[in-house]
Amino acid sequence: MPRRTRAWLLALFAALFVLPAAGGQVRPRFVGLYWPAFQEDVFELSPGGGFGDYTALAARGNLLAFIRREAPDRPDSSLSLYDLSSARALASIPLEATGWVDSWQLGFWAPGQPYTLNEETLGLTAYDQDLKEILRFSPPDGFDLAAPDPIGQALWCAGFEGSGLTRFDLVTGESASYPAGLPAGWYFSRFLGASPQGGVLSLFSNNSGNQAFFSVEPSGGARLMPVMAGFTAANGGLAYATHAGDGLLMPTPGEGRVLRLSSWREDEYVAGFSQGFLITQAWGEGPALRLIDLDQGEVSAQLQMPPGDTPPAFDLVALSDQGYAVLSDNQYELNRFGLYLWDYSLSPASQPAGIRETTLPALREENDALASAIGEKHGIQIHIRQAGARFVNDTYYGNVLDEEPALTRALLNMQGQLDRFPPGMLQEALVPYYDRFAIYFSGPIGTRGEEGIMAPAGFASAYGGERYIAVSSARSLAHELMHLFEDHLAEPQEAGGRDLLADWLLLCPPEAENAGFYYDYHDENGWELSDTRYTLDDPDAWENPGNAWFIDAYSRTFPLEDRARIFETLFLAGEDAPDLLSSPHLLRKAQYLCAILRERYESLRDAPPLYWERHITPIPYADFVSEFEALDIPLIPIGRLAPVPALC
Known part of the structure; x- marks a missing residue:
């Protein structure tokens, strides 16, 4: 994950700890202070602090903290604090230059007290409202990433080659190590943010693609929880697997509860999550940002992208605990850099998000039922999971695909493609010397020798009376089906x-x-x-x-x-x-x-x-x-x- 992306996700995570519900009757507090922009609850900001791009944002209460370069072609940056309730700049200070570094974490250590974390040096600095230093700490060498823990008054550190986490208590000066207890081959990946009650959540991985959440509480208690196969871990402990029309979300680490979001769009992705609130970003048609209350199953607020050839980039987002967000618009090609204030507490009433609750076992049963329905409709056999890799072939072999989200996507894609063919065409393609047709859906396909091609996405072959297609990607289905259609095209012609x-x-x-x-x-x-x-x-x-x-x-x-x-x-x-x-x-x-x-x-x-x-x-x-x-x-x-x- 790019460091800038990680930084704004951490800002989202911190702000969402105390996120209020949107959509209520709220006084339009920013009207008259700022010029309206492309939506009635969106305003343009001009807080100063330089003339370059914004590299970090954080918001809490009525205060906005931001880091901005002096100019887009210079590395010098400044930290600024701005009072949104009065449209007044409170303070601005230069930051220590470390080359062309824009890798800053920015947040609030306490109300009115912003902090910065330089991701190159891992140096943590907290400031008062006048941006006077009140805390400075740098961990010893040997660490690669750090996560501030304002509630626990600590800094958590870890190394990519390490097998655990280290906590530095910023009150007592003591440090403590917390091994993850994972076997050899596992390694630290990244922090997923501080916990609302103190402590930290992190992610560990191994070379086989497996992942696990590792959390440590203020009391020192630690917990290890798997990230289910086929899911991606996000800040705040969310695990998700999404595609158009079907977002699968596991909001609580260690629990088997799965939420299915039918309103998920093809170009939509997870931008931040904490305490049941999810924010998504999307390109193309529809809302650019959506704030979703997973506990209530509602879209609390959404922001529409304005028309035009160069719409805002929204590359940084900072959510406040007061029902608004600040969005950066870094237009590098146009040399234009701005901020928008989105007062989403003014958003209309919440809308249903199309959420239903399920479990992984139920998802497995749904995939089995879908595969069976596809097979019955088209007169073919669909093999998935272990059976999907059991095709008999001298040239190729298949690896097992047992990730239910991937199988859901593959089966829905396969269903959509097969339904495009007129009734009877697949059966008409089955020439007399075969008595059945099957599709094997596997993981990556490998070659046994030099005869085939390396890593094919699919192939067509036969074994005994079975004519079959083996695919590891549903996008290769049409290609392999054409090989099946060739059988009938190649049959002897009339005299x-x-x-x-x-x-x-x-x-x-x-x-x-x-x-x-x-x-x-x-x-x-x-x-x-x-x-x-x-x-x-x-x-x-x-x-x-x-x-x-x-x-x-x-x-x-x-x-x-x-x-x-x-x-x-x-x-x-x-x-x-x-x-x-x-x-x-x-x-x-x-x-x-x-x-x-x-x-x-x-x-x-x-x-x-x-x-x-x-x-x-x-x-x-x-x-x-x-x-x-x-x-x-x-x-x-x-x-x-x-x-x-x-x-x-």
Whole structure:
């Protein structure tokens, strides 16, 4: 985590200790003191303290403390204290220069007493309201991070290679060590903030990706609690796993309670958390900031991003215990640096946040039910967790994915993609020598030898009567499904019919050897293919898209990989047309691929426009036949030319 991000999250954490509810009837205390901005409860601040960017903010009561550079191109910084209730600067002092360091923690040691912590030296300094020093302490060498503990009157320190925490009592001068008690291979990661009653919360990790909360109370009691697999730890002890439409939150370390937030947006992320209050930040449409009361299940306040080409950055946020926030707007490209005061106590009545409570066992049951429902609807078998890595293959192996949040995202993504296919298409793709179709969802996929590619996101293969796809990312599903659809495309044609796949070579560069294909995943030196000639990745293709016949080097391995990359790109494209359509040759390939799918699949022949056709104008297969027959070029049928045991 960037140090500046960590600093403002710590400011959020400290302020949220005594955060009041928003949305009540509150006197508009700042009206008349400041110019209104883009929202009726947002005001512009001009507190002085320099002309550069803001590097740290903290708010408590009516006081705002901030650290600001004298100029954006100079390292000199100042600490300032500002009374928001009277729009008056109280004091400003220069900070000791330590080079281009903007790594400061800033908070309040007590009401009216700001403190700074230099994250390079770990030196802690507290000030009175006139910014006169009242406390200064620097720990001995050997520590990497520190966390002030105002309630406990202490400074907590730890080293990245350490196995525990050290507490320095700033009243008695004594120090005490608290080992985490974890086995070898675990190490300290970071502090997650001081506790409201004193003490500290921290995070430990190991090389396998496991994490654990480690808290120490003022009495010296320590507690170790796991961060559940698939969740990310945040300041304040929150563990979360989020994606669009489904935010999974575990607000209390050591408890199995899970909150599901159905209103979570795709571009939304956790910005701060403490004592049941969550603040989120998001880009794009909708509120830029949301303050959510998890205990009440309500959105207490939200701030809309103003329109314009250069909206505020909101890179630093400081919440006060008095129902307002101060937001920095560091516009480096414009050399413009400002502050906004958001009086969110004036926000309208709270709104439901779409929260329901569940548990990890219940989440596991929901994933099982979802996998079963997907399988029943589409006539396929869905294998997850241990079963998801039990596919039989000589080239690849799978690792177990047993993180329930990741499985939830994968299954919902898989469901959304499979539902795009017309009814019956998947079963129509199952050719007679297979009796079932399965999807294995695993963790990372590895290769057993030199035959396959390193770390594929998925592959298609078969074992006995089972035709299957193994994927570690739902985004690779469309690519692998195209390999399945190839089975039906490659079946023998009626007498006199053309080979649908052999004609593919007529859409490839005629001057290139083997029509541009290597018929191998590797080059002559054994490296994975990286030849970008004739592809969109060739620098020349930007100015001359007519020189591109393939999407990338991977498309040049085999014709079926060429088709799979095109289908995948068409299927996963967003609202805008994919770049491949800028090439007339790739556009023709895309149109031909869509045409032969409709020609061979009865379920598609008379279907309305298909999902993967939304960015192209379909051309009937008969038009291509007329064009190819006019060329009068003999082709070798290549329906299964150069087969490989596992297609990626």
